Amino acid sequence: MNHLPLIIKREYLNRVKNKSFIVMTFLSPLIMVALISLVAYLSSLNNDTAREITVLDESGLFKGQFQNTENTTYILLTNVSLDSAKAQVERVEGYGLLYIPPADNIDELKDGVTFYSEESPSLLLIDAIEDKMEDTASDIKLRNAGLSPDQISELRVNINTNLETFKGEETSKMGSVFKLAFGGIAGYLLFMFIIIYGNMIMRSVIEEKTSRIVEIIISSVKPMQLLLGKIFGTSLAGITQFVVWVILIGILMTVVTVVFGIDLNSAGALQQEVVAQAQDNPAVNKELTLIAQEIYNLPLLNLVIMFILYFLGGYLMYASLYAAIGAAVDNETDTQQFMLPILMPLILAIYVGMFTVIENPHGTVSQVFSFFPLTSPVVMLMRIPFGVPIWQQILSVVILFATFMGTVWMAAKIYRVGILMYGKKPTYKELFKWLKY
Amino acid sequence: MNDLLVAENVTKNFGSYTALNDVSISVPRGSVFGLLGPNGAGKTTFIRIINQITMPDTGKVFLDGEALKADHIRNIGYLPEERGLYKSMKVGEQALYLAQLKGLSKAEAKKRLEMWFERLEIGDWWNKKVQELSKGMAQKIQFVVTVLHEPKLLIFDEPFSGFDPINANLIKDEILRLRDNGSTIIFSTHRMESVEEMCDHIALIHESNKILDGKLIDIKRAHKSNTFNVGLIAANEDAVIDDLSRKFNIKPATFKSINDELRYTIRLEPNEKANDLVSYLTTQGELTHFVEVVPSASDIFIQTVQNS
Incomplete structure (x- = not known):
């Protein structure tokens, strides 16, 4: 008798009809979009405050160099002493005072420039001011050396390292970032999925134990069937929730952008600046083309297949461990000591992925962790966009699925003993003994 | 089958x-x-x-x-x-x-x-x-x-x-x-x-x-022990008790009855017959109660578990 579909159906319906599940499904995207909008709104607010910067240029070398921009207004002072200028800026609550001391010679200015302000100024702003002054200063020096403006602009060299693989494909620095993002998102998604829905499975096993229905059920079905039914049913509910989330977030984001006019991308002002600069700069333009090409060149089919394999293998492996924990204990508070061995490899995988793989996708540590089954789903997913030999991928997946069978076998052993044990919390030693019953 | x-x-x-x-x-x-x-x-x-x-x-x-x-x-x-x-x-x-x-x-x-x-x-x-x-x-x-x-x-x-x-x-x-x-x-x-x-x-x-x-x-x-509860109305109670205790293995019984009588549980040896007991008792007075003591499931349970 195969009751698996029946069990899956019950587990699924029981999950999705649960009130708190429904609330979470529809509330979470709302909260998330609300938060993102809030952050975007606040940072645009932050950005909008116009800054008024007073410039006291006693050297007279930078006339006309400080042009007003959208957010920054420059006020030029002349024939005022530094002290009275400071007092004046403080009185009108200006953003700050840029003081350039008198100098006949550009070199004298090296250390003399000072920015006075109420609070520490934005580093971005100071960088921008320094860049501007440096450009002007070197122009002046070149001109003094007798070069014409044409010659000066001819002297400028813009070096942009072109990255190219041995096979002759051009790559780009930004492309690497995209690869990282791709792998990172995939790995992180898996991580979240395991934790959220693994816990759900565990709780559902505990619920069956505490409501004492489990013996009635397993007098009708094999514990293995119940275990698999639980894992699949809950996973389907999880996928349903995830899909609803993605769709809802998509819709809500669109609504927020269109209706409220909050540009969600403006969350990073820096990003905007980069893009704006890029449009002016032909070299960066080329970079953008390369990135597009890079994304196009990602081993997409490979990625999608591997994502599905690692997602299934990794999730099912961890889910069976969660179910075993649920079977071993009576209530959720007792789960703590058993959670650590599950969470550790997961967190390790995320850290290895974020630091080591970024550092060197094909280094020894990255490689080892992409074969170790408890970390391979996350780490290998992060490595694949950088190109991993197919034999490595196959080996890693084979190890993963072999381990999955092992954990399911182990979980089923613990499960069939544990679901009928009430009372005391077992030790690791006892769990090990259960494997032999 | x-x-x-x-x-x-x-x-x-x-x-x-x-x-x-x-x-x-x-x-x-x-x-x-x-x-x-x-x-x-x-x-x-x-x-x-x-x-x-x-x-x-x-x-x-x-x-x-x-x-x-x-x-x-x-x-x-x-x-x-x-x-x-x-x-x-x-x-x-x-x-x-x-x-x-x-x-x-x-x-x-x-x-x-x-x-x-x-x-x-x-x-x-x-x-x-x-x-x-x-x-x-x-x-x-x-x-x-x-x-x-x-x-x-x-x-x-x-x-x-x-x-x-x-x-x-x-x-x-x-x-x-x-x-x-x-x-x-x-x-x-x-x-x-x-x-x-x-x-x-x-x-x-x-x-x-x-x-x-x-x-x-x-x-x-298999568990019954040739034991009987008896009730007897006798003229000379002391003599009857004396005689009973000499002849049989007796102990006071606790069964309920409407009569004011002697109540005893009598355990016979395996070779003794219930009929003989009845005959003897009827010579001693008026027999009001005669029931074989059959062990209850509970008695058998306790006895067997304790003896094992």
Whole structure:
């Protein structure tokens, strides 16, 4: 008798009809979009405050160099002493005072420039001011050396390292970032999925134990069937929730952008600046083309297949461990000591992925962790966009699925003993003994 | 093939602990079979082996002459001692699910459930959630689910716990009715009065070993000790007592009577006859009470466990 579909159906319906599940499904995207909008709104607010910067240029070398921009207004002072200028800026609550001391010679200015302000100024702003002054200063020096403006602009060299693989494909620095993002998102998604829905499975096993229905059920079905039914049913509910989330977030984001006019991308002002600069700069333009090409060149089919394999293998492996924990204990508070061995490899995988793989996708540590089954789903997913030999991928997946069978076998052993044990919390030693019953 | 269930030399160890040691039990077809034993004796392990929840280390179990296999699940109905229901599910939905797990089609399960719900007058519970039910109400649902697929073998572990006397009686009658309709029933309980009332066969398990089994009547016969309660109205009480205690092994009895009389429990030697005792007693006075002391199931239980 195969009751698996029946069990899956019950587990699924029981999950999705649960009130708190429904609330979470529809509330979470709302909260998330609300938060993102809030952050975007606040940072645009932050950005909008116009800054008024007073410039006291006693050297007279930078006339006309400080042009007003959208957010920054420059006020030029002349024939005022530094002290009275400071007092004046403080009185009108200006953003700050840029003081350039008198100098006949550009070199004298090296250390003399000072920015006075109420609070520490934005580093971005100071960088921008320094860049501007440096450009002007070197122009002046070149001109003094007798070069014409044409010659000066001819002297400028813009070096942009072109990255190219041995096979002759051009790559780009930004492309690497995209690869990282791709792998990172995939790995992180898996991580979240395991934790959220693994816990759900565990709780559902505990619920069956505490409501004492489990013996009635397993007098009708094999514990293995119940275990698999639980894992699949809950996973389907999880996928349903995830899909609803993605769709809802998509819709809500669109609504927020269109209706409220909050540009969600403006969350990073820096990003905007980069893009704006890029449009002016032909070299960066080329970079953008390369990135597009890079994304196009990602081993997409490979990625999608591997994502599905690692997602299934990794999730099912961890889910069976969660179910075993649920079977071993009576209530959720007792789960703590058993959670650590599950969470550790997961967190390790995320850290290895974020630091080591970024550092060197094909280094020894990255490689080892992409074969170790408890970390391979996350780490290998992060490595694949950088190109991993197919034999490595196959080996890693084979190890993963072999381990999955092992954990399911182990979980089923613990499960069939544990679901009928009430009372005391077992030790690791006892769990090990259960494997032999 | 008069036995529905035969267990042969079943042994089960959990690590170094032996839960069942070489236990052989035969359950006759159509009987109410009492599986008795102190707490922790191994009854539940034995029942779980029959239900294929645990596997025996050695030994075999046959149902209807066939070695136990997965398909037999639909021929067995099991009401465990530790029982419950999914709290957040509706009663009807849940009963349907459990019945389907036992191999009934949804339509058939629904038909039978409606019949049973009507019979036990619980029809209006169908759409209630289990958490709204009292313990006794939930027990009724569990009982219905256990018997719904009309299995050949029914196993009840403490079926009356949680029931008030009225409902306990109702369930008892239903169990006996199921037996009359051809089911064989294994019945595990500590309530000796229900054993007395319902069981025709028993097996006693103690410390993982079967120490007694057979027909309840035969066991009682084997355990009776030629002992009689007598009541006697005598003119000269002291002389009679004196004479009695010299001739027989006597001790004061506690049975109830409407007369003011001498009451004694007299134990005869195996070669002495009851008739001779009666003849003797009638010469001593007016015999008002003469009953053979038959050991109760409870007495046999305690005696056998203590002597083993």
